[in-house]
Amino acid sequence: MQEIWSGLPDWLPLPAGKLLPAIIQDAASGMVLMLVDLNQEALELISATGRVHYYHPGRRKVVAKGEASGHFQDVMEMRLSCRGDQLILKVRPAGGACELGYQSCFFRRLGPDGWEIADPKVFDPEEVYPEIAFSH
Amino acid sequence: MQEIWSGLPDWLPLPAGKLLPAIIQDAASGMVLMLVDLNQEALELISATGRVHYYHPGRRKVVAKGEASGHFQDVMEMRLSCRGDQLILKVRPAGGACELGYQSCFFRRLGPDGWEIADPKVFDPEEVYPEIAFSH
DSSP: OOOGGGTTTTTOOTTTOOOEEEEEEEETTOEEEEEEEEEEEHHHHHHHHSSSSSEEEETTTEEEETTSSSOEEEEEEEOOOOSOOEEEEEEEEOOOTTTSSBBOOOOOOEEEEEEEEOBBBBBBBHHHTTTTOOOO | GGGGGGGGGOOOOTTTTTOOOEEEEETOOOOOOEEEEEEEHHHHHHHHHOOOOEEETTEEEEEEEETTOOOEEEEEEEETTTTSSOOEEEEESSSSSTTTSSSOOOEEEEEEEEEEEOOOOSOOOOHHHHTSOOOO
C-alpha cells in the first residue's frame, strides 16, 4: 500500500494548527467506524506507518489508533472532499474501534423511544482498556 | 419513517450556536456522500420533513439538500457517536450529492501521482446548477 502515499507530500504541509476532519470507514464492509481530526503530524505518521493516527482532543496530542487496545487500523485508501478540507480513510481494522466495546463509535440508533443501542459488543472494554475507569 | 423522530425531542435542543458534524451515508450502498454540520434549526427541519438539511458555511444559513438540484436526501436512519457529539444520517438520495456532478463529494482518491478522480460523473453540474459559475 505504501505507493499510494507518494502523492501526499505535494499536498502537504497543512497550515499550522489546521485540523482536517477524517471519516474512518471499514474498507470491506463500508461501516463508518469513527470521525476524527488530523493535523500535519497525524498525516505524516499515517504516511510513514500506513496506520491511522489522529489528534486526540482530550489528550491534546496525536495518538495511534490501537496503541492501547492493539486495535490498529491499516489504511487501504484515502479520499478527499470536493472542497479539499475533509478526508475519508478506508481501513482494515484489527478490532473494534470504540473504547466502549463496539465495532463502531456510532452504535446508537434513533428509535421511537430515543437513542437505543443497535449493535452488539465485540470486546470487553474493561479487559482491553484496564487503565480507563468506565462510568457508563 | 416519521416514527423514528419521536425520540429526538428528548435529546434537543442543542446549545445555541452548537454545530454537530453529520456524516451523510447512502443507506443502501454504504457510500459516504458528504460531511456537513447540523444546528438546532437543521435538526428540527430534518425531523419535520424527513429530509437532510444542514448549515451551509458559505451561505451562513440552513439549507435543504437538494433545494437547487432536486437531489433531496430522505433520512432512513440516524446514528449517534459514543460521545454524543457526532451523527450519521443514513439516506436514500434522489441524485448525486456533490455540486461538481458526482455521487459523493469524496470522488478524489490518493494515488501514486497525487489526488486522482476515482468516480464517474452522474450528472452535469452546469445543467443542474445553472446559477453557479463553475471555475473548476
